[in-house]
Amino acid sequence: MSTVFVVFYRNMNLGHQNSPDRAALEDALREAGASFVRSFQTNGTVLVKVGDEDPREVVDRAAPRLTAVSGYKDAAIVRPVDHLETILDRNPFAGSTDERTYRETFTFFDGDHDFGAPVPWTNRRGDVDIIEFSQGVALSVIRKTGSRVGNPTAELEARLGVPATTRTAGTIRRLLKASR
Template sequence: MSTPIIVFYRNMNLGHRNSPDRAMLEDTLREAGASSARSFQTNGTVLIEADAEPHEVVLRAAPRLLSLCGYNDAAFVRPLGQLTAILDRDPFAGTGDEQTYRETFTFFDDAQEFGAPIPWTNGRGDVEIIEFADGVALGLIRRAGTRVGNPTAELESRLKVPASTRTSGTIRRLVKAFG
């Protein structure tokens, strides 16, 4: 039996321009070698199971997504167990305050050094990274006046690689649904 894997697509909104609809995304992943594919919400988060190497499934699906709907962006593959283990540690306990807007998981590939002590806060004070390891940065988005921070933009700028963010609420619901 294969291990449940989560694919986090960057800048995918199911049914919108340059994004597949749910059936197209799931069918494309199955055609690429996933034994099952179940989209979660509409933000490009998908649970797959595959006997083949999951990264290869996602790579094989990419040209088909491009030809079907024009989608051509990054995808981040993580074992469901990694997300469960992070949540089991309750890493956000005691980190929020009255200005906290969201707790976040930001995914990226390539072994990267953050290059600054953790926890780290950006210059505007609206993004705080509290943990950084194994292709996942845990963070807090804070309100700064009328705007909120963007951990994806902060990490992409700092690391020079694509990234994609989900809220901790999404990750909790995902683990509850499939864990």
């Protein structure tokens, strides 16, 4: 049985300008070698199975087709579903939220980076708390202050200098249920 992976596309909004529609996204990944593809929601989150192949290679092969059909050419970050399940099984947000919490989030990025500050860490505006940082994922609690919502993607991209993309913990929980 092949492992299920998740592809997190950065800045993809299915059917909008410079983003493919659902069919084009799924077709590109199938044509690139995925044996199973299921786009989840409209935010560029996709479940894939690739057999024994490296999922990154499949995603990389699909990229030119996505550019050709829609103009999309941003980052795609791949993670095994099992890794996400392991994180959630630990209940990592317990004790980190309060009445000011707007969302619990996962922010994904590629590479082995040092955060450069002790974690937990809070940004200057006090609307993003990075509570964990390891293995290409940062867990955050974000707050809404006035009409502004904390942005862990922007915080991490500025600190790390690499593309990142964020999903809510609720999305990750629903994604895990859909992967079973």
